[in-house]
Amino acid sequence: MSNSSPEPSPILFFETINAYQRTAAIKAALELDIFSAIADGQTTVEALAAKCDASPRGVRILCDYLVMMGFLTKQNGSYQLTQDSSIFLTRQSPAYAGGVTEFLLSPTLMEGFQDIAAAVRKGGTVMPDEGTVAPDNPVWVKFARGMASMMMMPAQMMAKLVDAEAEQKLKILDIAAGHGMFGITIAKRFPNAEVVALDWPNVLEVAKENAEQAGVGDRYSTIAGSAFDVEFGSNYDLILLTNFLHHFNEATCVSLLQKVNKALSDDGKVLTLEFVPDEDRVSPPGAASFSLVMLASTPQGDAYTFSELEKMLKQAGFSHNELHQLPPTPQQLVISQK
């Protein structure tokens, strides 16, 4: 070993082997609602144990672990929230995102990670029935229910990037709408916009609820079924393709994009929200790591680079394609025109 090399260390290996314990700890903290209890002024082990109906020993060990991970701070035996924990992990906050566990830690999604070696051998999910892209997979209802809060931030960023007059009539198609928040947020910004949401029928129930709650229910209609099978209609000003393409291989994406192209008005735009890694495919971490999720849970999906997306979009007739970063979210937006 050269003297200039740092001392060999197995620490990264140990931390990675034990990384699943971090998932287990944050899940438990949300279940016990530790963060809301601290926001409520219960900051000592004894007070938190009483509030969360748990043992002082268990609360002390869990909260120390949350400090170690960076979700809490600790001073003189008293725990405090970080800014991010206060915003995203307390039920008192409108941006509470704890509900994402319903989808992100659903048995369906986690099952895909039970045997990654097998998925690497095969080159795709080893879950039965094509994994999460199986028709009507009930995991998408969990997605729609769990992920709405977390998608508020990218939805608002996306709505701001819609370049139209305030009073303009906009005909919007929201493909694989899920919770519907992307279309709904645009509808809130543009009072003359009308949204057509497309998804499985059980998922559309969630989107419709959200549209009603947001006060745009009278401008919200739906198409139930698979985006590959149903008629889209035509002459849309905006078509939203959010977190959809990554589930499929390139040929499937191109054929869908051709269908999208036909449904779009001549000066319409397609907004594609995706995890778009840099061309090296190993950065930034949030986007780059998403490929493994697709390997684990779909037959042929991927996190496509911008050059791959651009190639597919061009094949489908979109000559202008722009990439937008959406920090601090891990996602990117591609805006395409014919």
Add this chain to the structure above:
Amino acid sequence: MSNSSPEPSPILFFETINAYQRTAAIKAALELDIFSAIADGQTTVEALAAKCDASPRGVRILCDYLVMMGFLTKQNGSYQLTQDSSIFLTRQSPAYAGGVTEFLLSPTLMEGFQDIAAAVRKGGTVMPDEGTVAPDNPVWVKFARGMASMMMMPAQMMAKLVDAEAEQKLKILDIAAGHGMFGITIAKRFPNAEVVALDWPNVLEVAKENAEQAGVGDRYSTIAGSAFDVEFGSNYDLILLTNFLHHFNEATCVSLLQKVNKALSDDGKVLTLEFVPDEDRVSPPGAASFSLVMLASTPQGDAYTFSELEKMLKQAGFSHNELHQLPPTPQQLVISQK
């Protein structure tokens, strides 16, 4: 929000929710023996896929993820090992540590993390039969087989801290010996040392194999049973208590330490290897995070601070106690005398 605060970000939360995927990825890489294949000169996706009998698509996605985690580097589509991956994760290396997954990712240990919220409520493991400290739990054979390689580094550091003449006769008791590497390493350094290893009978088979392989089998004897029940013998110069106290509550530790005290010669020393967090209990991460492992897998175990260990040791009649850090391992050594 004050303007001086950084932008709110859900990134840490997302990363932690998905942390289990890191565990799944490193486990798969070891199963497919990706690191050894790269050490063997297979550095492209195609070459690795052929060598590891896997799909190019799966290999590309897994290797990119390993780059993202810091286990590999990538240049011009070719993957290279980091120094630490080369030392600890390739089978060509004598320090190969991939075998730790047999213990650290055993169903028994991982089961304890299935429901941390329940463990926090209860204040201890929710696994049946006292979790990992149940008599004769077969997980300790996995421990003995899987952890030997990883314990070489602390074992060698510990052996160097034994302050004795090279030719001195040393009578050593190795309590809960497991793989036996701590006693064996000292026996290799001191040719007149004799080691008595204590553990469950099935575990001792592993220790005896390792002692034979290390060439110290003729100075190696065993006592089969529970450390709390069997007779230790007396007049030991060294007693090793490695990774044992953390499984038990303080009263149990004190009663064991009293038994240890009686078995030790007047000028003998006890070497206690532990995860010893700082007094704030939230640093350093390797030691501090170990409390959660004990909450998940034992009824009342813990990662004790030095002041807690010192209090127990003093109660058991040890008046001199010194804490030694063992970097880069996450562990600490306490050396005690009457």
